Amino acid sequence: MKLLIKSLCIAFVLTVIYSVIPFQAECEQISEEVFRLHILANSDSAEDQALKLKVRDALLEYTDMLFDKAADSDEAENIARENLKTLQTVAQNVV
Template identity: 35%
Template sequence: MKRFLRGTIIIVIMIFGCEIIGQVFIKKADTKMTEDISEKIIRFHVLANSDTKDDQELKLKVKDEIIKFIQPKLSESKSIEESREILLKNDEEIKKIADKIIKDNGYSYEVKTELQKENFPVKQYGDIVLPQGEYEAYRVLIGDYKGQNWWCVMFPPLCFVDVTKGQIENEKTKEELGSVLDKNEMEMVCDNKDNIKVKSKVFEVIKELIEK
């Protein structure tokens, strides 16, 4: 009996060791894939002055006008480089649009824009989940920009797909994203909660040993 228990413990320790090593490799692979994904995407963020109801409503008005202006220009972009160039070329006009909306609504907030890399947490957009990581982002900063932000993906042009309208629009989102991400990257960002069942092999083996 003691020999059996000793053998069982050794097996369990070996399996634990293999799983830990496997998880290290998986984490490294996921980190590399996240970096690859972030290199293919430009995000768009509009940060409100504060979280008051009025400031949040103003943020959405600014967002709507900017998207209305930039949509025709970005919708035909075939590469991240082209989208980046379009944003930089129209940066001053975007600031003017934001400034006008702010003034027309009776505010005097300063507006700043920037295109740079920022670290972002995990974010969900419809059926798409972007992993935490450093992404290139075009940001519109209103006033003190301490309020909650509105965000979407500018390249590929997902800002112009209304994911609140259901499955058809979500499929369009996946189609756009699939034009720049490979199969493995798409599997990583697609939110297939019903299909994800993580089960530790260690506990399966232990359960089998106990039941024998």
């Protein structure tokens, strides 16, 4: 009985390990292909966090079509760089 329980535990651990490995590889691939924009709040207060989310939503709405043209994260970064003033204006209008 103990041998059966040990075998089941080992089988479970191996199953988890082998299911996590492809997921981790996929996450690494995605992180190389994705352009990320971080919006920081002034503090952890509920008000500042809510404002951060409003800024995020406005920027996502504005950039939805803007980044459609980007073939990869490098191109998206160039588009963001070229439109930095406009992105700042969108964020400022929310604030």
